[in-house]
Amino acid sequence: MSLLWVLLAGVLTLNQACDVIVDQEWTGGFRGKFTCKPTKPQDGWTVTLDFGTPIQKFEIWCAKASPDSGSRIVVRPTNGFANKVLTPGKTLECVFVVRGSKSSIKAQLSGEKAGGNTGGTGGTGPVTNPPGRPDVKSKGKYDYCELLKKSILFYEAQRSGKLPSNKRLSWRGDSAMGDRGHNGEDLTGGWYDAGDHVKFGLPMAWSATVLLWGLIDYKDAYTKCGQYEWMLASVKWPLDWFIKAHPSANELYVQVGDGYADHGFWGPPEKMNMARPSFKITPGNPGSDVAGEYAAAMAAGYIAFKDVDAGYAGNLLRHAKEIFNFADKHRGKYQIEGRVPAKDFYNSQSIEDDLAWAAAWLYRATNDKNYLNKAMSMAGGEAGWGFSWDEQWAGLNVCSGLF
Numbered sequence: 001m002s003l004l005w006v007l008l009a010g011v012l013t014l015n016q017a018c019d020v021i022v023d024q025e026w027t028g029g030f031r032g033k034f035t036c037k038p039t040k041p042q043d044g045w046t047v048t049l050d051f052g053t054p055i056q057k058f059e060i061w062c063a064k065a066s067p068d069s070g071s072r073i074v075v076r077p078t079n080g081f082a083n084k085v086l087t088p089g090k091t092l093e094c095v096f097v098v099r100g101s102k103s104s105i106k107a108q109l110s111g112e113k114a115g116g117n118t119g120g121t122g123g124t125g126p127v128t129n130p131p132g133r134p135d136v137k138s139k140g141k142y143d144y145c146e147l148l149k150k151s152i153l154f155y156e157a158q159r160s161g162k163l164p165s166n167k168r169l170s171w172r173g174d175s176a177m178g179d180r181g182h183n184g185e186d187l188t189g190g191w192y193d194a195g196d197h198v199k200f201g202l203p204m205a206w207s208a209t210v211l212l213w214g215l216i217d218y219k220d221a222y223t224k225c226g227q228y229e230w231m232l233a234s235v236k237w238p239l240d241w242f243i244k245a246h247p248s249a250n251e252l253y254v255q256v257g258d259g260y261a262d263h264g265f266w267g268p269p270e271k272m273n274m275a276r277p278s279f280k281i282t283p284g285n286p287g288s289d290v291a292g293e294y295a296a297a298m299a300a301g302y303i304a305f306k307d308v309d310a311g312y313a314g315n316l317l318r319h320a321k322e323i324f325n326f327a328d329k330h331r332g333k334y335q336i337e338g339r340v341p342a343k344d345f346y347n348s349q350s351i352e353d354d355l356a357w358a359a360a361w362l363y364r365a366t367n368d369k370n371y372l373n374k375a376m377s378m379a380g381g382e383a384g385w386g387f388s389w390d391e392q393w394a395g396l397n398v399c400s401g402l403f
Helices: 002-009 144-157 201-217 219-224 228-244 259-263 288-305 310-329 352-366 369-379 393-402
Strands: 012-026 029-036 042-050 057-060 064-067 072-076 092-099 106-113 252-256 278-281
Touching: 029 042, 029 106, 042 092, 057 064, 064 310, 144 219, 144 228, 201 219, 201 228, 201 252, 201 288, 219 228, 228 288, 228 310, 252 288, 288 310, 288 352, 310 352, 352 369, 352 393, 369 393
Parallel strands: none
Antiparallel strands: 012 029, 012 106, 029 092, 042 072, 042 106, 057 092, 064 072, 252 278
């Protein structure tokens, strides 16, 4: 039905085949990639994937997908982030994961004739910055709109991976494009940590949650300052990486890079050439603390994006629930039981605060009182000495008051 609607909605100027490869297979599923090279400018493109036989599950991160039938999926640009316009010379390339049997796969690119400006970043990146708008200035002695803008720019400077072509910091470029998991999973993207270039999952996730908290509760302020879309793009950067870092229900990548080797390198990330190992937690090497932080960030991400891109938000919530269940069932500190070499950098003191924090955000996202009860059962009335990546009690107490 979706494909039929596309065919009737306008005059298609392109209907061409795309290349499809399968680069990984495992029992019950596989990972593939489609590559489309348009021959004409196309606006409002779709890619229809035909798997030949019914599939059970489909995931993609560079765009949004909807089922067309049991064996067919229609992929479209993600609202607000992937440019709808494709032009000759640009390549649309997307990685996807399927639960089901591999068979003959066909991909077809369709689109409407593009008009006007066809510039932009194309649909290959996880995040495209919003279009430029005139800056809004606050009334009064202090320009808090400028403060918001500069704060968001700070996080744009921390971006790892493939940067959008309309980046606002000209001195930053693509970096760490070889970051991979143990089985070749794509771990590019995410934020670097502080002034170095390790991707530490614990502080990255906590920072994302706190930024999302402010965006959720003070959306009007971001909107009035003209920074709402910029903030959405900012927080989507780490959220996209958390999705990549969670390739299966009980497997979560929580660090990329060696802190000691990284601290021995005095240079920009674009010129790094040292080895960048990746570290993950599993049931045999658990890390409830860092997993709890990921779950909290993705639950908060669901709240922020549910009215912007329901498909993306739903994917975040699914990952948040899976990661929380994994963290709660297989308990341990990530730098001890998880054997992640982060003790000298981000040593976790406890796991209960992270699990309670995650449960609280899941409750806010779902209104499921089982999560609220779980959070309260672990809280214990701690006042909290502060609020940071290693101490969530103060934040949890504030959240509890809001509930």
